[in-house]
Amino acid sequence: TAGKTITCKAAVAWEAGKDLSIETIEVAPPKAHEVRVKIAYTGVCHTDAFTLSGKDAEGEFPVIFGHEGAGIVESIGEGVTSVKVGDHVVCLYTPECKECKFCKSGKTNLCGKIRATQGKGLMPDGTSRFTCKGKKLLHYMGCSTFSQYTVLADISVVAVDPKAPMDRTCLLGCGITTGYGAATNTAKISPGDNIAIFGAGCIGLSVIQGAVERKAGKIIVVDINDDKKEWADKFGATDFVNPTKLPAGVTIVDKLVEMTDGGCDFTFDCTGNVGVMRNALEACHKGWGESIVIGVAPAGAEISTRPFQLVTGRVWKGCAFGGVKGRSQMPGLVQDYLQGKIKVDEFITHRHPLEDINDAFHDMHAGDCIRAVITM
Ligand code: NAD
Numbered sequence: 075t076a077g078k079t080i081t082c083k084a085a086v087a088w089e090a091g092k093d094l095s096i097e098t099i100e101v102a103p104p105k106a107h108e109v110r111v112k113i114a115y116t117g118v119c120h121t122d123a124f125t126l127s128g129k130d131a132e133g134e135f136p137v138i139f140g141h142e143g144a145g146i147v148e149s150i151g152e153g154v155t156s157v158k159v160g161d162h163v164v165c166l167y168t169p170e171c172k173e174c175k176f177c178k179s180g181k182t183n184l185c186g187k188i189r190a191t192q193g194k195g196l197m198p199d200g201t202s203r204f205t206c207k208g209k210k211l212l213h214y215m216g217c218s219t220f221s222q223y224t225v226l227a228d229i230s231v232v233a234v235d236p237k238a239p240m241d242r243t244c245l246l247g248c249g250i251t252t253g254y255g256a257a258t259n260t261a262k263i264s265p266g267d268n269i270a271i272f273g274a275g276c277i278g279l280s281v282i283q284g285a286v287e288r289k290a291g292k293i294i295v296v297d298i299n300d301d302k303k304e305w306a307d308k309f310g311a312t313d314f315v316n317p318t319k320l321p322a323g324v325t326i327v328d329k330l331v332e333m334t335d336g337g338c339d340f341t342f343d344c345t346g347n348v349g350v351m352r353n354a355l356e357a358c359h360k361g362w363g364e365s366i367v368i369g370v371a372p373a374g375a376e377i378s379t380r381p382f383q384l385v386t387g388r389v390w391k392g393c394a395f396g397g398v399k400g401r402s403q404m405p406g407l408v409q410d411y412l413q414g415k416i417k418v419d420e421f422i423t424h425r426h427p428l429e430d431i432n433d434a435f436h437d438m439h440a441g442d443c444i445r446a447v448i449t450m
């Protein structure tokens with residue numbers, strides 16, 4: 075099939091707010107510095123649902139979503155040297171070109187090489203590789219893993235140990251790495267530090283596993299859904315607080331300040347709710363507490379706080395993909411998984427075949443889903 079257009083199945087989002095539709099699509103061969111991958115498994119992340127809802131400032135339709143995928147290289151375009159046909163790869167929505175100002179800065183994992191076209195749902199040359207019923211379909215986050223075959227830039231894939239099952243490595247493509255990296259890369263947690271994590275979904279639970287590895291002291295999980303307490307405990311949380319169940323007049327900030335003798339050393343927002351983000355910042359310890367924003371907020375939403383919060387030493391920052399440089403660090407993370415250092419299996423609560431992918435979106439809104447894995 076190298077060099078030829080492949081016909082396969084994909085879940086297409088024709089318009090915002092509507093269920094995905096399983097369609098037969100055409101996938102063009104990879105151009106120079108592109109790779110065509112046969113996707114084996116993909117996770118469904120809240121960010122897919124966020125863009126499907128129409129709240130994503132960059133959301134355009136029709137499009138093939140999915141950005142948490144693993145598969146096997148089917149063919150490579152001219153000039154590709156980083157992977158070869160047959161390699162087991164993880165898709166990277168945060169690519170790593172290793173040449174741009176960002177990749178060379180040593181200060182961020184963000185890569186600038188293809189972000190502009192990626193944000194428009196296009197390949198680096200400004201065109202799409204997908205058509206369906208004669209219509210062009212857009213790409214998503216440079217991955218579009220909800221298709222049995224997809225085309226990515228060569229800097230957006232990384233080869234990993236084929237011994238690692240792809241229904242697990244797909245989840246290292248976003249949620250699990252994001253939370254773990256936020257705790258171990260972005261926040262410099264020292265042993266004994268007290269932290270609070272707002273939102274015990276896939277991301278928040280993975281922040282817990284990173285914090286445990288960093289030997290944090292109190293790991294306080296804050297969630298409005300009591301069912302998440304069991305999940306938080308399973309991953310190593312020391313305390314659970316439901317902010318809707320506090321005594322009248324006691325705010326979540328008061329509660330956390332009281333539990334940590336003045337405030338947290340680090341807090342993490344894993345909800346995307348800008349009110350939560352404010353509470354997370356203000357629950358930080360005066361003088362040094364740092365709050366890490368991970369959640370994705372709707373278009374137009376803004377955060378606010380009194381400048382005094384920062385003047386008195388609190389730090390507000392955030393991270394994408396847990397600050398992880400995908401091509402440099404993913405092989406090691408997969409080894410950490412194989413050696414039991416990083417949990418992945420425990421996050422999988424639902425499995426569906428591609429044709430039932432809409433059930434995975436409905437699962438997510440039910441509240442008992444951490445990650446659904448789709449068999450392609
Ligand atoms: P999720 O929906 O599974 O988890 C969110 C959790 O937050 C749920 O348990 C929910 O009960 C809880 N919650 C909701 N409102 C709350 C509130 N007011 N107070 C406390 N808890 C509250 O989502 P997820 O898959 O874990 O993703 C979390 C967020 O992270 C989403 O916004 C997602 O888009 C974003 N995300 C960001 C990155 C990144 O690189 N920055 C990567 C992946 C996901």
Ligand code: AHE
Binds near residue numbers: 132133
């Ligand atoms: N298009 C969205 C971007 C939202 C956002 O922050 N995305 C995260 C990844 S979420 C993965 O589940 C991210 O990595 N952003 C860095 C980047 O370069 O976009 C919007 O809100 O505009």
Ligand code: ZN
Binds near residue numbers: 141248249
């Ligand atoms: Zn994601």
